[in-house]
Amino acid sequence: MSTNKTISLLLRQAPYGNSRAKAALDMALSAAVFEQSVQLIFIDDGVFQLLDKQNPQQIGSKNTSAALAALPLYGIECVYVAAESLAQRGLQLKDLGIPVNVVGLEEIKIMLHQSDTVMTL
Amino acid sequence: MSTLHIVSCSPFSSDSLLRCLSLLSQGDTVLFIENGVYILTCPEQLPPEINCYVLKEDLAARGLSATDMQTAGYADFVRLVCEHDNSVSWA
Numbered sequence: 001m002s003t004n005k006t007i008s009l010l011l012r013q014a015p016y017g018n019s020r021a022k023a024a025l026d027m028a029l030s031a032a033v034f035e036q037s038v039q040l041i042f043i044d045d046g047v048f049q050l051l052d053k054q055n056p057q058q059i060g061s062k063n064t065s066a067a068l069a070a071l072p073l074y075g076i077e078c079v080y081v082a083a084e085s086l087a088q089r090g091l092q093l094k095d096l097g098i099p100v101n102v103v104g105l106e107e108i109k110i111m112l113h114q115s116d117t118v119m120t121l
Numbered sequence: 122m123s124t125l126h127i128v129s130c131s132p133f134s135s136d137s138l139l140r141c142l143s144l145l146s147q148g149d150t151v152l153f154i155e156n157g158v159y160i161l162t163c164p165e166q167l168p169p170e171i172n173c174y175v176l177k178e179d180l181a182a183r184g185l186s187a188t189d190m191q192t193a194g195y196a197d198f199v200r201l202v203c204e205h206d207n208s209v210s211w212a
Contacts, residue, residue: 014131016182017156045134048159048183056182065184089133089162097184 006037008112010120011046016056021049021064024121029067032074039115040071041108042100043082047089050081052097068098082108123148125205128157129212132166137211142168152193152201154179157211161185174201 009028015021024040031038042050054065071079081100086092093102103111112118128151132138138160141151151173153160158179160166167173174193180186193201202208 013134014156014159014183016179017129017131045131045156045159048131051184054182054184058178059182061182089159091162 004035004037005116006039006114007031008039008041008115008118010112010118011040011042011049012044012120014045014048015054015064016059016061020121021046022062022067025064025067027119027121028071028076029074032076035075038076039111040076040079041082041103041111042079043085043108045085047081047085047091050079050096050098050100051091052095054097065097071098080108080111122206123150123204124207124209125149125201126151127208127210128153128160129155129210131156131159132163133159135212138166141209141211142166142171145171150174150201150205152176152198153190154198158183158185161188161190164188164190 009024011024013020028038028040049064054063056063078101080103083102083104126141126149128138128141130137151171153175158175161175174191175187177192177194
């Protein structure tokens with residue numbers, strides 16, 4: 001019997017520069033497998049992880065965005081994206097590879113405040 | 122002495138790019154690699170007369186397409202390093 005906890009994961013870094021994006025997704029999927037409630041919040045450079053048409057073959061990396069499509073299979077139905085971070089980077093919903101919930105900083109504040117655990121990568 | 126400035130950090134998560142731009146001399150070149158290629162989402166940060174390249178393999182990895190900026194491949198990277206007297210990395 002596992003205790004259900006809400007875990008918020010703040011993803012703030014761009015993919016491929018380091019391995020944090022992949023580590024964060026692995027962490028989210030692992031937590032979901034153990035029936036925890038996982039909230040993924042993409043903010044700052046983390047929004048770049050959601051860009052469509054990533055092809056890292058020539059830099060010898062795995063496509064971290066491919067795992068995003070599998071999130072609903074693990075029970076992570078929605079991911080949250082900071083509107084301000086998208087706007088700052090000139091990004092629109094059509095540039096992203098998966099459906100997302102765009103939220104403001106106030107909503108993110110509330111999500112973090114209500115979470116049992118918050119981690120940031 | 123000409124310098125190749127290699128910028129590998131995202132312009133949004135580090136002020137290293139601003140520091141680099143403030144130290145450019147005539148004849149210097151800037152090469153954007155790794156997360157530095159995200160400069161393409163805010164090219165207005167660059168001064169107009171700058172000579173710069175963006176690494177196309179890192180562009181493709183991140184799902185970005187080159188717009189007006191010149192692209193370079195890994196072989197061009199090597200060539201640029203050889204053509205300049207110094208290389209400075211900005212992370």
